[in-house]
Structure formats: structure tokens, C-alpha cells
Amino acid sequence: MKLRVDGVEFSYNGSAVLKGITFEAEAGDVVAVLGPNGAGKSTLLRCINAILKPKRGVVLVDGKTVGGDVAKVFGYVPQKSGGNFMTVFDAVLLGRKPHMGLRPNERDLQIVEEVLGLMGLKRIALKMTNKISGGELQKVVIARALAQEPKVLLLDEPTNNLDLKSQHEVMRLVRQISKEKGVISIVVMHDVNLALRYADKFLVMKNGEIIASGGREVITPGLIKEVYGVDAHIEHVRGIPVVVPI
């Protein structure tokens, strides 16, 4: 499976926010989208997911536009999600909606169980989503997207509310699911070091453009300075590059 974003342009009220975005990803890839606030990262996810319609350019999955099957192809977790009067179990079951008939069948329930187990949410499966912590809620919305069994998982700052342990758990799971199920994960992140640890590919955005893309090697002190205006060293700890601001 291949995702190709080709020449995507988008404007809000006439001001250009995405300018000719082009990249490709393949089954199993974890792609980190990096860049400063306002670079256009969330807008890019929303264009891929067809929530926003690009002014120009196309999003192709295996060479075709997605059309009516958006929810079967893309699982999207926005930056902020609220809880409501629904249990964690039901919230995750909602992810099955694009595949479900009127009622959930055995397979739907089995997938929900499996995902709850994977995300460590079984313990709170019957709690209301408005009575759980921000971090737990974040895991629930990711679990819902996984229950959707998407080909492409679009995650907007998924580790935002999470403590250190949960940040690593979530990123490890995203990576595991990508590798085991061949899902393409596109993850907007602010923590460059978390990205370096878990992503295979990097898209670095500034002012609506991709200014660098490729493997870990694209993250250089020069790039960090250009994108964030920060002087930094890149050290290696146990073989993993770590950005250390000076």
C-alpha cells in the first residue's frame, strides 16, 4: 500500500497555508510531521483526511483518490477531543461504525476487546469518558481510530497530554501496529526526540512548505536552527540521535 500526497495546496480565506506539499509513504511507515506552531501540520492532516478540500493537488492511496471510503481508509485523531456520556467501551466501538451494520457483530466486539487490551484500557472500559483523565481520554481516542482498522492513521500530537511512560507506550504501540498490520502512521509531533526514537521518516514543515524530508539523517543542527531558531547539538545515546539544545 502506498500513500502519495501530490502538490497539495490549501488556503484559509485567501491566505496560503499549504504550498505544494508532496510526499510518499509506504505500508509500515511511521512518518513524523515536525515544525513550529502554525506551520500547517494540522491543516495537512485535515487535507489528507478530506475534512478540508485542497485548492490544488491530490491525495492518492494505491494510485487512486479515496472517494466515499474515507472512514475505512483514514483513522484520524484530532488535537483535542472531549469526553461525553459514553463509556470507554462504547467510545471505542464507535470506531467500528464505518464497517458495522445496524448492530455490532462478534468481530466488531472482538476487535474492540483486542484494542482495549492493546492500549491498556480494559480496566476502565466501563467508565464514562467524561470521568477519566486527559491521558486516558487520549488513549481512548487513539483506540477508537485503531478499531476503525484504517490503512492510514493520522494522529495530531497524540502524546500531548501523556506522562512519560504513556508517551512511550503510545508511540511504541503506533510503531508496532504500523509494522504488524502495515498501517501508515502520520504523526504530528512537537517532541523531536520522541520522533527520532519512533519514526522512520520525517517531514519537516515551515510556513506551509516541506523544507526537509527523509530518514533520521535529515535532522541536523542546521535544520533545527532553521526551523526552530535553536542552536543544538545532536548526540547519540544507545544509537539513537538526541537533539540537545545548547
Ligand SMILES: Nc1ncnc2c1ncn2[C@@H]1O[C@H](COP(=O)(O)OP(=O)(O)OP(=O)(O)O)[C@@H](O)[C@H]1O
Ligand atoms: N480554521 C482556520 N481558519 C483560519 N485560519 C486557520 C484555521 N486553522 C488554522 N489556521 C491558520 O493556518 C495556519 C496553519 O495552522 P495549523 O493548525 O495547520 O498549524 P500547525 O502546524 O498544526 O500548528 P500547531 O503546531 O500550533 O498545532 C496558522 O497560521 C493558523 O492560524
